[in-house]
Amino acid sequence: MESHRIEMFALRGIPDIAADDDLVVVILDALSDDKLTLRNGDVVVVTQKIVSKAEGCLVDLRTVEPAADARALAEVVDKDPRLVEVILRESRGVIRQRKGVLITETHHGWICANAGVDRSNIATDNAELVLTLPKNPDASARRIRKGLMTATGVDVAVLITDSHGRPWRLASVNLAIGVAGMNPIADLRGQSDRFGYQLQVTTVGRADELAAAAGLLSGQAAEGLPVVIIRGANYPRGDGQATEMQRPAARDLFR
Amino acid sequence: MESHRIEMFALRGIPDIAADDDLVVVILDALSDDKLTLRNGDVVVVTQKIVSKAEGCLVDLRTVEPAADARALAEVVDKDPRLVEVILRESRGVIRQRKGVLITETHHGWICANAGVDRSNIATDNAELVLTLPKNPDASARRIRKGLMTATGVDVAVLITDSHGRPWRLASVNLAIGVAGMNPIADLRGQSDRFGYQLQVTTVGRADELAAAAGLLSGQAAEGLPVVIIRGANYPRGDGQATEMQRPAARDLFR
Numbered sequence: 001m002e003s004h005r006i007e008m009f010a011l012r013g014i015p016d017i018a019a020d021d022d023l024v025v026v027i028l029d030a031l032s033d034d035k036l037t038l039r040n041g042d043v044v045v046v047t048q049k050i051v052s053k054a055e056g057c058l059v060d061l062r063t064v065e066p067a068a069d070a071r072a073l074a075e076v077v078d079k080d081p082r083l084v085e086v087i088l089r090e091s092r093g094v095i096r097q098r099k100g101v102l103i104t105e106t107h108h109g110w111i112c113a114n115a116g117v118d119r120s121n122i123a124t125d126n127a128e129l130v131l132t133l134p135k136n137p138d139a140s141a142r143r144i145r146k147g148l149m150t151a152t153g154v155d156v157a158v159l160i161t162d163s164h165g166r167p168w169r170l171a172s173v174n175l176a177i178g179v180a181g182m183n184p185i186a187d188l189r190g191q192s193d194r195f196g197y198q199l200q201v202t203t204v205g206r207a208d209e210l211a212a213a214a215g216l217l218s219g220q221a222a223e224g225l226p227v228v229i230i231r232g233a234n235y236p237r238g239d240g241q242a243t244e245m246q247r248p249a250a251r252d253l254f255r
Numbered sequence: 256m257e258s259h260r261i262e263m264f265a266l267r268g269i270p271d272i273a274a275d276d277d278l279v280v281v282i283l284d285a286l287s288d289d290k291l292t293l294r295n296g297d298v299v300v301v302t303q304k305i306v307s308k309a310e311g312c313l314v315d316l317r318t319v320e321p322a323a324d325a326r327a328l329a330e331v332v333d334k335d336p337r338l339v340e341v342i343l344r345e346s347r348g349v350i351r352q353r354k355g356v357l358i359t360e361t362h363h364g365w366i367c368a369n370a371g372v373d374r375s376n377i378a379t380d381n382a383e384l385v386l387t388l389p390k391n392p393d394a395s396a397r398r399i400r401k402g403l404m405t406a407t408g409v410d411v412a413v414l415i416t417d418s419h420g421r422p423w424r425l426a427s428v429n430l431a432i433g434v435a436g437m438n439p440i441a442d443l444r445g446q447s448d449r450f451g452y453q454l455q456v457t458t459v460g461r462a463d464e465l466a467a468a469a470g471l472l473s474g475q476a477a478e479g480l481p482v483v484i485i486r487g488a489n490y491p492r493g494d495g496q497a498t499e500m501q502r503p504a505a506r507d508l509f510r
Contacts, residue, residue: 212467
């Protein structure tokens, strides 16, 4: 089945999120405020930041005692040793270290700057708070999807996204780190093109393309619009996980 | 200015493209067939493949005599020595070589598999044809933009896109390799978030997010839908070039 038209809209009524807020309720309320309803096949794209806030993934740096390895690494990368301690706790390994740059592999297996630990956009008088990635973004996506489907009766996919830098290319793009209700990779293998050749590009990172598309709306301003609905997109239905997009180290020439 | 809603549609009436076809005419005809008109601010996203075909970037492998370095490299990567010769002619350097994998930096400065040289989807009785990237995708984008603007009187941006694999993540995504009428990177530096912190993610690869969004429509099937219009997206107007997204080698830790 081909699709010729896609529509995307950002929900405007998402309030500041605090620990233990129910994102399902928040999303349903914002839909209702905008007089919108979910439809079968919609993709609900949620930024990592509000998922982490709802799940209480906050660390107060004043409570963090950096260990010796964090202090040594902090010297190299020229960052707050307490922040480096938090980053190391979130990581299974360091990929690159250089002044101003710390790229690690998170416990989930994502490779990104600072293990995705983020300092901006946290509402508090306390300037020492940092936000870590959700413990299990795929599980977060499944939980949100289940809640939305139970409340609305329609079948949607849910993505949790984060903005990552890339090798070779400047600037960050929005990517999927959690997935529910779809397989993140569309497999075109076995399909021939219209002239009978085997397709050279055989797998497409559909979840990442959806995440990047949503980033056009969610990441456009400092304010942020943390929930975007994508309607009309073709994606492989299934029970996949975002971690399926992680390239196994043995097949990765760039670690 | 914030945008809350984006619409994307693929043009259905794009025929097979041959050398010297005028893509401006082709796009205008396809718009007309679909009873659509361009509007100010639209982004016209065109896959590299039809640009290369229109520009005659075809090489018949039967005419290619591989040099000694191409023959040696072909052994290592287990590819047709004539194809490797074409790839090397398109490249300023080899980034990685391994059985089945040849990643190079093209003369434009893009790092990708096989210098973007592609075998599929070429209409001919001659199975030995391969398609190279356009000589200057930014210039191609500018040419298409100028033609569309002259014909329609509206101001649009134009992207030329290609599908690339990535380090760390499996599967390919659509990216911009040519840009006209916009700056590819949105610079959020200096903006504070709503709680007064400086934004941690300061530059966003807007052209790549637009390309990935279009990839949801253009890359969904073997047939392909090589022209997608994106309407309502916020992007930085300007006279930028896609090559501005190339990370300088000195700042790239993954070569």
